[in-house]
Amino acid sequence: MKMELIQPFINAADAVLAQGLQSPTSIGNLSMDEEAYRRKGVAALISVTGDIEGRIIFDLDPATAVRVASRFAASELPESDDLVRETVCELANQVTGNAITALNDQGFHFRVHPPVLHTSEHGSKSSEDTEALVICFETASGNVFMNIALRYNRRRQGELAAAAKH
Amino acid sequence: MEQFSPVKRSKDGQPVRYLVVDDSVFARKNLARMIETFGGQLAGEAGDGMTAITEYERTHPDIVLMDITMPQMEGIEAAEKIVRQHPEARIVMVSSVGYQENIVAALQRGARHFVQKPVKPEVLYEVIKYVLGEDGTVAAGAGA
Numbered sequence: 448m449k450m451e452l453i454q455p456f457i458n459a460a461d462a463v464l465a466q467g468l469q470s471p472t473s474i475g476n477l478s479m480d481e482e483a484y485r486r487k488g489v490a491a492l493i494s495v496t497g498d499i500e501g502r503i504i505f506d507l508d509p510a511t512a513v514r515v516a517s518r519f520a521a522s523e524l525p526e527s528d529d530l531v532r533e534t535v536c537e538l539a540n541q542v543t544g545n546a547i548t549a550l551n552d553q554g555f556h557f558r559v560h561p562p563v564l565h566t567s568e569h570g571s572k573s574s575e576d577t578e579a580l581v582i583c584f585e586t587a588s589g590n591v592f593m594n595i596a597l598r599y600n601r602r603r604q605g606e607l608a609a610a611a612k613h
Numbered sequence: 614m615e616q617f618s619p620v621k622r623s624k625d626g627q628p629v630r631y632l633v634v635d636d637s638v639f640a641r642k643n644l645a646r647m648i649e650t651f652g653g654q655l656a657g658e659a660g661d662g663m664t665a666i667t668e669y670e671r672t673h674p675d676i677v678l679m680d681i682t683m684p685q686m687e688g689i690e691a692a693e694k695i696v697r698q699h700p701e702a703r704i705v706m707v708s709s710v711g712y713q714e715n716i717v718a719a720l721q722r723g724a725r726h727f728v729q730k731p732v733k734p735e736v737l738y739e740v741i742k743y744v745l746g747e748d749g750t751v752a753a754g755a756g757a
Contacts, residue, residue, distance in 0.1 A: 466731050520642065533639040540637065540682070541730045544709020548729070551712035559682055559710055561636055 452499060452550070452597050453580060459545035460584055460593055463538065467519045470587045480579035484594060488512055489532055490565035491539040495547065497557035501597035504565055505539040511589030518588055536562040542593070617738050619652025619752045620745065622675060629741070629749060630656035632674040634665040634691070635707070636683040640730070644678055644707070647734045651741065652752065662686025662694075669695050669702065675748070676741060679724070681708035681715065689719050696723030703744050707732060 457474065464472045484504065489512035492504045507515060509526055516534035517524045524530055539562045547557050579596040620629055631653050633644045638660075645655050656672040659665040663686045665679065677695070681688040692704045706719045711729035719727055725744045728737055742749060 463731055466733075516639075520639065521646070530639055530642070533637055537637040537639040540640075541709040544682070544711070544730060547710055548712045551714070561682055561684055 453595060455546040455549035456503065456542065456593065456595055457582060458549070459542045463541045463545065464584055464586055464591060467538070468515065468586055468588055469518070472584045472586045475583040475585040475590065477580070477582050480581045480594060484579065486565060487592060489535045491536040491562045492565040493539050493543045493562045494560040495543070495557045498555045498600055499557060499597050500600050503539065503543050504594040505535055505542070506592040506594060507535060508589065511591070514588035515591065532564055536564065615650065615734055617651050620742060620749050621652065621752045623748050623750045628652055628654040629676060629745065630654050630672070630674045632657045632659065632665070632668055632672055632677045634659045634677060634688065635680040636660045640680065644732065647732065647737055650734065651738055662688055662691030665691045666694055669699070675703065676744065677702065677704040678707050679704050681706055681710060689722055692719065692724050693722035705740055705744055
């Protein structure tokens with residue numbers, strides 16, 4: 448997975464988290480996830496299709512999810528509140544949307560699907576062409592994990608290459 | 614949250630009425646809070662494009678704040694259907710996906726403006742004043 452795909456997501460996450468939490472964020476650990484995705488707490492998944500395909504998961508442990516959602520909502524939310532899960536979904540939506548906007552300006556075309564809560568404990572194992580990158584954002588409210596698995600759409604790449612030859 | 618000078622309807626001095634359309638409850642609540650700080654009134658809410666159309670018919674709001682990526686019917690299609698029936702409808706698209714093609718498509722199909730998420734209250738406030746034009750007036754009161 449190339450950094451040209453990842454960097455817009457990092458920039459977008461940094462900007463959205465900083466605005467929503469009203470405090471700066473920093474990137475902590477960055478690692479490749481070779482094993483199957485294992486959910487940490489409240490997780491929202493967004494699929495993208497088009498020139499680049501794959502999924503982005505935002506994952507927060509339950510206590511962090513409550514703190515982040517409370518900051519975004521500007522009121523204290525209980526852990527059981529649906530709004531906590533809603534906020535994590537909207538966080539994923541805003542970050543992905545902003546990143547996709549930047550990538551679109553570079554010539555990539557996508558369709559973003561509405562966020563869904565990732566409720567199973569595990570996800571599918573990453574493969575050679577859909578390796579997952581996990582980025583940890585350290586915030587005053589706790590760590591926010593962004594797990595990205597994207598790949599170039601080979602059929603679309605083939606079409607572009609063929610068009611370039613003619 | 615920051616307070617703004619209330620924006621009222623010019624014709625009767627009443628609060629501007631808004632229909633908020635977004636599949637995210639969080640996003641709807643967030644926009645509703647902003648509307649309150651603008652001195653507006655929430656006329657209705659919808660979580661998808663289909664419901665947005667029926668809610669528009671029911672509430673006849675002054676302004677619709679419409680998300681784009683939603684289940685069942687997306688925001689641009691819903692905006693087009695509303696404007697076809699009600700050319701006077703003022704629809705502002707509010708989406709995190711803000712690339713040019715999306716904005717142009719929305720404007721071509723009847724939306725009046727576009728605001729990218731995360732929404733900054735001061736940006737939305739200015740857009741609302743612009744979209745209302747002479748049909749809106751900024752009342753003296755709470756200063757920004």
